[in-house]
Amino acid sequence: MQNELLLMMPGPVPMPERVRNAMSRQAINHRGKEFGGVYADCVRVLKALFGTENDLFVLSGSGTAGMEAAIANVGLDQTIVSLVNGKFGERLAEISGRYGTSVAIESEWGHPYDLEVLAEALENGAGIVTMVHNETSAGILNPAAEVGRLARKHDALFVMDGITSIGGEHVACDEWGADIAIVGSQKCLAAPAGLSAVSVSERAWERLSEKRPYYLDLKAYRKAGSKDPMETPYTPAVPLFFAFREACLIAEEEGIENRIARHRKLADAVRAAAKEWGLPLLPVSDNLHSPSNTVTAIQYPDGVSDGDLRGSLKKMGIEIAGGQDRLKGKIFRIGTMGATGPSEVLATVAAVQGTLKRLGYSFDGDGVSAATEVLV
């Protein structure tokens, strides 16, 4: 739309009208029945999307605040092993270093985790394992069930960053043994940026650090959350809660399985197009790792610059993501997250295909046809 870029990035993503309009309401007192009901609606739907019966709280802070809450509440002076195959895995390792001893087990970005090294670290007594379920920086879906199994076997806590998977990908925190899991509001749930939600298992409560931060103190969230009506310990970002509730209700109405299937289908379409273009995905798959269904990371062909491709798309009203940090200029990333559907994906595939050709990259296939085949 004129002056309104179509965001096809791995978050933020376009919000449904119903979500946006929920924010323009007048202020309400956040200690009262109405706010409590809004919060309770979010929690009910999020528990289903997390696949958990654990406690769950919504924090007025973005996904990074949720990551820090996860680590800061249990990690003080602990040895924390972080599996790293992208930027957000690095961030968890960095946050861990602010509270305990951070041990990063690094793979190349987009390459499988080294679970043997993890097993070793756990043998050596690490108390916490962190991983990013869906690593958007590299477009890879990492093996949460397997990491959870290893953590449980060695009696370590398992912190799972589900910021860009929960709400769009199959997640089963309780089955996988994810003691603390995190989601961000502006990703698969298509709500505005600024909130995160965190689930906390009984095992995590038992291992709460004695000294915890204040704003992100999960014990304070538990106390306020158990009131009737539910509250947050400190002033919440009320308009974002109104919007988040709508986004959660939309997910509930769509149905979890339908929502996951939709995300997968949209990503399938992008992958089918990339194949026609002869462009390999960045992530390296094995029997435990697979390409993300919420963002597709595609390698640039020689001779096509990131600025040219993404700049051209922007002129046509579409914003896709480039690579971050060490992947800058090497990949482009197309988000298929939240509320987007076939028309947005097709517009994006068409724009990329046309631009690749215009920029002198030639290929035989037809990504638009391949994507249409998947989406129709």
Added chain:
Amino acid sequence: MQNELLLMMPGPVPMPERVRNAMSRQAINHRGKEFGGVYADCVRVLKALFGTENDLFVLSGSGTAGMEAAIANVGLDQTIVSLVNGKFGERLAEISGRYGTSVAIESEWGHPYDLEVLAEALENGAGIVTMVHNETSAGILNPAAEVGRLARKHDALFVMDGITSIGGEHVACDEWGADIAIVGSQKCLAAPAGLSAVSVSERAWERLSEKRPYYLDLKAYRKAGSKDPMETPYTPAVPLFFAFREACLIAEEEGIENRIARHRKLADAVRAAAKEWGLPLLPVSDNLHSPSNTVTAIQYPDGVSDGDLRGSLKKMGIEIAGGQDRLKGKIFRIGTMGATGPSEVLATVAAVQGTLKRLGYSFDGDGVSAATEVLV
């Protein structure tokens, strides 16, 4: 309005339509020119309202997050003296205890600070002093200039919570030597809840703790804020920034002096009414402490219960605040913050006056006339 309570509390407060409508926009990428411009507008206006040329950042977290950022970035293992004459003074002391050695200098709630004890603590080497400029729990305006002078004299950092004063009360951070000052979005600025802004002096930067939290790491805010276009280090709560910008522009258009005068006039009207009702204010004034101009704390007469007064007002569509913690049932509080004007104050004064009479409390004066006299 039907189904829309008029919030006459010390925040959240009613938002102007222009502020509310700013939130319903579609998502944008927060790393780009448009967001940078929004952020820059906020910073420009806020610096004027803070009375500072120091660095200033907007955090995606409520006032409590701002308080914690202030303390956590400079307070690790320091002795932190907190002046306490209300709930938020207590909160600063509590946060201080999470990072350093917290020494609370307590007065009765609503009573003047004991600055002799402060001077003594500073002689004994305390490195940081915290105070709440406008203590809403007790309706008292505390002496920032004087505390700043003492802190500077003893080379201590001065952390000033201006959450409910900045934007509605005269504040001069640089003149007073407030090294770190904080404001909340949903108070005198009449924006939605969920953001806070923090200013940081050169002296504070020089004394930054080596180990800092992550989401609230001010050094990361400085780095991102110095980019062109301006950024935040982690995903900001974008719709709240859109709204906050409008709120800041409204304050700029009104003019700082006009805005402060308006707040004072509204509070004068409430105080004039309370006098007619024969009800004393809670705060005890002296040559350094005075009643707040953004919230008026009034003592209940015998025989009038908090539930009855505030319940009746709610039925008439007006929400005022009660006392918190130890002041529960002893006071009621009328906010005069943000965008409210004479009509809202008169409605509130009329509702309180009528209800006090209906509940059997008799007095000779006429608060409505007295308030009208001030407001006309």
